[in-house]
Amino acid sequence: xxxxxxxxxxxxxxxxxxxxxxxxxxxxxxxxxxxxxxxxxxxxxxxxxxxxxxxxxxxxxxxxxxxxxxxxxxxxxxxxxxxxxxxxxxxxxxxxxxxxxxxxxxxxxxxxxxx
Amino acid sequence: xxxxxxxxxxxxxxxxxxxxxxxxxxxxxxxxxxxxxxxxxxxxxxxxxxxxxxxxxxxxxxxxxxxxxxxxxxxxxxxxxxxxxxxxxxxxxxxxxxxxxxxxxxxxxxx
Numbered sequence: 001x002x003x004x005x006x007x008x009x010x011x012x013x014x015x016x017x018x019x020x021x022x023x024x025x026x027x028x029x030x031x032x033x034x035x036x037x038x039x040x041x042x043x044x045x046x047x048x049x050x051x052x053x054x055x056x057x058x059x060x061x062x063x064x065x066x067x068x069x070x071x072x073x074x075x076x077x078x079x080x081x082x083x084x085x086x087x088x089x090x091x092x093x094x095x096x097x098x099x100x101x102x103x104x105x106x107x108x109x110x111x112x113x114x115x
Numbered sequence: 116x117x118x119x120x121x122x123x124x125x126x127x128x129x130x131x132x133x134x135x136x137x138x139x140x141x142x143x144x145x146x147x148x149x150x151x152x153x154x155x156x157x158x159x160x161x162x163x164x165x166x167x168x169x170x171x172x173x174x175x176x177x178x179x180x181x182x183x184x185x186x187x188x189x190x191x192x193x194x195x196x197x198x199x200x201x202x203x204x205x206x207x208x209x210x211x212x213x214x215x216x217x218x219x220x221x222x223x224x225x226x
Contacts, residue, residue, distance in 0.1 A: 058213070090159075102147050104214050108157060
């Protein structure tokens, strides 16, 4: 299993440009999450999904959109990039089960710079 | 989700045991306690999870007192490679589980 795969690893955007951060997991997990992490800070939740076709906002959703058409993929869309969106973005997945497992698996991150 | 409080930073030396304590006064009956480790430029990695008493795996031990209002992550004989940020989370996988991360504890291990 590859686990959670994020692409690209690095990207530089100009203000006003758009891009999609890709996230794919091969563990058949229903729950998926997008976080951003600014320097020296913890992870802030942008959006999450509890299954295909279901998404919901997290703590900092403004400026982002998501979709979840399949169990495997959970892309994050930036429509009009702003310098405030310069950050490292992490995708994660989990499959809560009858054992109350709370182990989340994270991708390696996408480092985005908006200039 | 129950809010957690942990020290911002800690320093240690190679070979020492490190204990990082996390406070979670409002933990709910069904909540589990989970710890993650994050190296620079990497995503967080699961270390250990527990509900009560003591849990041990090949990486760490987790001590949880009877009232469950706090927990302590114990790293035996740390090395330089244990330098990382450690996060304490509480929550239950029932319903919509959302791992919520605070600022974590930045552990620096010195030679």
